[in-house]
Amino acid sequence: MALLDVCDLKKSFDRTQVLRGISFSMEEGETLSVIGPSGGGKTTLLRCLNFLEIPSGGKIAVKGETLFDAADPHSLSEAEIRRNRLHFGLVFQNFNLFPQYTALDNVSLALKLQAKALPDYPSRRRELNEQIDQNCEELLRRVGLGEKLRHYPHQLSGGQQQRVAIARAMALKPEVLFFDEPTSALDPELTGEVLNVIRQLAREKMTMVIVTHEMSFAEAVSDQVLFIDDGRIEEMGPPSQVMHAPQSERTRQFLRGYER
């Protein structure tokens, strides 16, 4: 069974249709890259999948369980949306780290807030928080930031901040991790360290959806590539096909822009 099933997802802002029916599915452990021109709907797709925008139509299912169905108003309640978000993690283009917290606290905050809801929290408070801190330190070490646990975001480079953001998204053990142009806000010499972390996650079979303009990276890391233009999937398939033998004229035209 597919891990993530997206069916005919639509989104309009007032009169403008940004997503005109996107359907795809992915298996556990797959990496999917989403490419396409700016304004084509890539970011809106990620925002809809994380419920930062509420889709105007379509369905989203994880492991066969329907999380969202535009036809069912129940799936729009605030508590429901919050629960649904926990299936997914999102790494933003601009990191969006919380500036007043250290790297470690950025990663552990949401987990500590969740722990507070446990029935035995009052009696095990210390133990629970220590456990969370240990896990989060481990995550930061995995993204190469074991030395920067107590640094505040403004003391870190862009690449380091983005790696903290990846660790923060991983901390909640999402079933699918989404990346919205994770290196677009970085200086070229800093993109490598972030891409390496994502490559590592792909090797570890994390299920990921990556919106990116880094074509050679997308080709190397993905199992599937999705080319989106004008709110529609123009082409979808393994990178060897989409990037080297595209069926659609629009895809060919887009990729030519990168050859220069």
Add this chain to the structure above:
Amino acid sequence: MFLTVLNSLNQGFFKALEIFALTLLGAIPLGFIIAFGSMSRYRVLRYPVKLVVWIVRGTPLMLQLLIIYYGPGLLLGNNWWGGGAAGRFTAASLAFIFNYACYFSEIFRGGIQGVPRGQREAGQVLGMTNSQIFFRVTLMQVIKRIVPPMGNEIITLVKDTSLVRVIAVYEIIWNGEKFIKSSGIIWPLFFTGLYYLAFSGLLTLLLGWIEKKLDYFKV
């Protein structure tokens, strides 16, 4: 004579301090409530709140003091405040709280709206509730942003307390001025200035200290 004056000024200053402290205590929470009202997505709430803020900020505090104190008695035929000093003090405090809450609300609104949308969204995708996002993510950044403009308002408040005399709450300038009439001396008035200077100097130091404390992160 010197001790008589000092004693009287101390009493007046203490009265001013009471108004000052009560105003901050009341106007900060009320200011947040008004700020949320003025940002509400519901027009029926947003527009009236904005109207009230406009009226309060657009008219002199002295006028508001007079209306709040005399209004109930003269318009409704029922003087809520009673005739005594305690009633006048209550009326003055409420007028100050309401006036300053409206000014603060605009500062808070600016501070809240100045926090990038991505901060809220980062909290949302981490499954936080709205109140967790406000208290754990937004609030600290709001505080850091509003300390400098709040410092300005707070220093202004120190000096605005002198207005309560229009409804005969005996603050420090009133107490200093009365020696002109009774003894023909003006130095007590100069002295009142020193109280204001010393107190606002203290506040400036305190605000500077708070700014420095919040320097550990950048927004």
